[in-house]
Amino acid sequence: MPCGRLFPHRIRFLFIFLMSKNMLRSETKQNIIEPSFNNEVKEDKRVLAYHEAIREALQLAMSQDRRIFIMGQGVDDPDGMFGATKNLHLQFGRERVFDTPLSEGALTGISVGAALAGMHPVYFHNRPDFLLLAMDQLVNHAAKWSYMFGGAKNVPLVVWACIGRGWGSAAQHSQALQGLFLHVPGLKLVMPSTCYDAKGLMLAALADQNPVLIMDHRYNFNNKGLVPPKPYTVPIGKGVIRRKGRDVTIVAVSHLVTEAFHAAQEAAAYGIEAEVIDPRTLKPLDEEIILDSVAKTGRLIIADCGWKTGGFTAEIGAMVAERGFNHLKAPIKRIACPDLPMPAAYNLEQAYYIGKNDIKNAILELAR
Amino acid sequence: MMKLSPKVLHNLLFEMMRIRQVQLAIESRYLENEMRTPVHLCIGQEAVAVGVCANLKNNDYINSTHRGHGHYLAKGGSLRALIAELYGRESGCSKGRGGSMHLVDAKVGHYGSSSIVGGGIPVGTGMGLAIKMQKKKNISVIFFGDGAADEGVLYESINFAVLKKLPVIFILENNQYSVCSHISARQAGENIFHAMPAKLLMTKIVNGNDVRQVYDGVNNAVIRARTGRGPSFIECRTYRIRGHAGCETQDVAGYRTVGEIDSWKELCPVASFQKKLLKNKIITPNEINKMERKIENQIKDAFDFALRSPLPAPDTLPLYLFNE
Numbered sequence: 001m002p003c004g005r006l007f008p009h010r011i012r013f014l015f016i017f018l019m020s021k022n023m024l025r026s027e028t029k030q031n032i033i034e035p036s037f038n039n040e041v042k043e044d045k046r047v048l049a050y051h052e053a054i055r056e057a058l059q060l061a062m063s064q065d066r067r068i069f070i071m072g073q074g075v076d077d078p079d080g081m082f083g084a085t086k087n088l089h090l091q092f093g094r095e096r097v098f099d100t101p102l103s104e105g106a107l108t109g110i111s112v113g114a115a116l117a118g119m120h121p122v123y124f125h126n127r128p129d130f131l132l133l134a135m136d137q138l139v140n141h142a143a144k145w146s147y148m149f150g151g152a153k154n155v156p157l158v159v160w161a162c163i164g165r166g167w168g169s170a171a172q173h174s175q176a177l178q179g180l181f182l183h184v185p186g187l188k189l190v191m192p193s194t195c196y197d198a199k200g201l202m203l204a205a206l207a208d209q210n211p212v213l214i215m216d217h218r219y220n221f222n223n224k225g226l227v228p229p230k231p232y233t234v235p236i237g238k239g240v241i242r243r244k245g246r247d248v249t250i251v252a253v254s255h256l257v258t259e260a261f262h263a264a265q266e267a268a269a270y271g272i273e274a275e276v277i278d279p280r281t282l283k284p285l286d287e288e289i290i291l292d293s294v295a296k297t298g299r300l301i302i303a304d305c306g307w308k309t310g311g312f313t314a315e316i317g318a319m320v321a322e323r324g325f326n327h328l329k330a331p332i333k334r335i336a337c338p339d340l341p342m343p344a345a346y347n348l349e350q351a352y353y354i355g356k357n358d359i360k361n362a363i364l365e366l367a368r
Numbered sequence: 369m370m371k372l373s374p375k376v377l378h379n380l381l382f383e384m385m386r387i388r389q390v391q392l393a394i395e396s397r398y399l400e401n402e403m404r405t406p407v408h409l410c411i412g413q414e415a416v417a418v419g420v421c422a423n424l425k426n427n428d429y430i431n432s433t434h435r436g437h438g439h440y441l442a443k444g445g446s447l448r449a450l451i452a453e454l455y456g457r458e459s460g461c462s463k464g465r466g467g468s469m470h471l472v473d474a475k476v477g478h479y480g481s482s483s484i485v486g487g488g489i490p491v492g493t494g495m496g497l498a499i500k501m502q503k504k505k506n507i508s509v510i511f512f513g514d515g516a517a518d519e520g521v522l523y524e525s526i527n528f529a530v531l532k533k534l535p536v537i538f539i540l541e542n543n544q545y546s547v548c549s550h551i552s553a554r555q556a557g558e559n560i561f562h563a564m565p566a567k568l569l570m571t572k573i574v575n576g577n578d579v580r581q582v583y584d585g586v587n588n589a590v591i592r593a594r595t596g597r598g599p600s601f602i603e604c605r606t607y608r609i610r611g612h613a614g615c616e617t618q619d620v621a622g623y624r625t626v627g628e629i630d631s632w633k634e635l636c637p638v639a640s641f642q643k644k645l646l647k648n649k650i651i652t653p654n655e656i657n658k659m660e661r662k663i664e665n666q667i668k669d670a671f672d673f674a675l676r677s678p679l680p681a682p683d684t685l686p687l688y689l690f691n692e
């Protein structure tokens with residue numbers, strides 16, 4: 001019997017509310033103000049939560065550009081995609097902010113078609129796992145259209161998905177699939193790590209006239225950070241140094257940037273200064289910022305929340321081996337999730353995931 | 369049957385003859401191995417492309433398939449750019465990047481075709497969504513085969529088109545085959561969308577070898593779409609005279625009988641329409657000859673154009689991945 005009949009409306013609502021509270025608690029460590037590595041913000045200092053930063057970007061972009069619209073399962077829910085799209089339908093109407101059927105394949109194609117015919121869709125998924133149902137349209141269509149037709153038509157499209165983690169979310173609700181998409185020419189791949197970048201990269205993605213996949217992380221949603229109210233873009237294809245250091249280079253992705261930063265701070269107590277690089281966009285990749293750093297430090301750690309084999313760490317490792325080999329004083333270290341599905345039991349989760357301590361140990365080992 | 373002026377009828381015939389003659393010309397030179405791209409000829413299916421597109425305006429969209437030469441030409445796509453594309457030339461409609469299965473002519477509302485079977489169905493649906501969101505008056509027409517109707521994305525797309533009342537027409541071009549597999553080996557019965565209530569989805573089955581039936585069937589759907597009453601689904605029953613890909617001699621034997629092919633040749637959409645117009649004295653043999661010659665000249669011009677066009681310069685290889 002559907003729970004609609006089992007529980008009267010009010011109780012059902014409470015039930016859902018409690019469920020989501022529970023889920024939220026599970027995935028939330030505690031709200032942290034981002035470390036002071038947020039060196040872009042000079043004026044208009046104002047603290048926003050991560051989801052508010054994304055939401056503000058969408059709001060600004062939609063107010064300026066009639067072509068932009070938002071779709072996805074639950075974008076107009078009370079929760080509004082972890083808050084990122086919350087109540088935007090009240091401001092822009094349900095024509096421009098609408099819920100979708102659970103048809104990830106077709107809806108991705110529909111967003112491609114809408115883009116071809118003059119719109120700029122933003123398609124939200126609360127987990128990247130569901131993008132696997134949309135692979136045909138993402139890889140065979142969105143990524144190919146411009147090239148395949150000699151530039152006759154292009155696909156201005158933003159697809160957003162949020163990597164899950166914890167509370168036994170397990171194998172099909174926690175996958176970090178950036179490695180799969182990294183392989184595909186024709187897709188831009190963006191992974192922000194700060195509130196400032198979440199807004200600036202969303203605005204950059206919406207200014208871009210090509211398919212841009214934003215792969216976010218649930219852990220980023222714990223952040224609060226400095227975000228100026230004005231519209232601004234963070235360039236796609238430019239990384240940033242989050243912490244300067246002379247001994248070891250760490251390239252970290254998404255929420256691991258914060259982990260790497262804290263690891264570097266702790267390693268400093270041992271007299272080792274690690275440089276933390278946030279590529280911000282995995283494709284196009286700012287290779288120079290990584291190579292310049294490795295030229296200085298001679299040591300490289302790559303940390304990614306995805307799998308090791310064939311993933312981002314493999315790609316960066318290969319790139320540096322190819323272009324920066326002469327600078328390397330030690331073997332490259334890769335810190336990534338083991339090549340296994342995510343387990344559910346919380347002690348296995350702990351064994352599975354990587355974080356600050358793994359990065360710190362790698363720093364200490366490398367710099368020894 | 370709707371009353372059509374002689375001018376419109378002549379045009380239907382001309383367009384069908386043109387598609388047929390272009391296909392035959394491609395076929396006749398295919399074994400020279402200079403058109404190095406898998407051509408999927410639509411010989412025998414001309415009435416579908418022409419009957420549908422004759423209802424459309426320049427700014428209406430179509431979404432086509434791997435078997436798309438006919439759709440492209442019927443919608444007004446440039447013949448020169450088509451032939452140049454088959455020869456892989458920079459002057460091709462896709463600058464030699466697409467080949468036979470990826471034709472485009474944005475000026476006439478043809479925004480590209482997918483060779484992933486069923487892949488264009490949601491794309492065309494999304495173009496309909498854009499039309500609706502922009503409050504425009506044009507419509508989006510999607511061609512797809514019976515093989516594509518095996519794919520789940522059709523279900524998802526039609527559901528969405530009906531849900532949002534999109535100005536979209538789904539044209540199922542049922543030629544009975546997907547490569548060598550007969551539809552009876554793949555589908556459980558009549559297409560399930562025919563069971564949909566007409567208020568939600570207008571559906572129809574027409575003789576896809578009769579250009580008049582196709583024209584009339586689609587005409588209602590076009591009116592429905594243009595007046596905001598939602599999508600339609602039209603199945604055109606037809607037959608692929610040639611093999612799945614390549615020229616006649618490249619068809620593999622053993623999956624259908626010569627008798628089957630011959631019986632469908634009898635129902636040739638071009639010849640039967642010619643005969644009908646002649647019988648009703650709507651056209652004269654002389655006028656038909658003139659059409660033939662006109663088309664021959666166009667074809668000669670297109671092949672000359674293609675063959676004197678340069679191949680893409682190798683250093684342009686990375687171009688067009690993104691629009692920057």
Ligand SMILES: Cc1ncc(C[n+]2csc(CCOP(=O)(O)OP(=O)(O)O)c2C)c(N)n1
Binds near residue numbers: 435483512515543
């Ligand atoms: C998703 C997918 N599966 C398989 C193929 C291989 N394939 C190319 S054309 C074709 C036949 C499709 O049949 P249909 O849709 O009826 O079109 P027709 O060739 O009859 O015009 C197949 C199976 C493909 N291109 N895409």
Ligand SMILES: [Mg+2]
Binds near residue numbers: 513
């Ligand atoms: Mg078929």
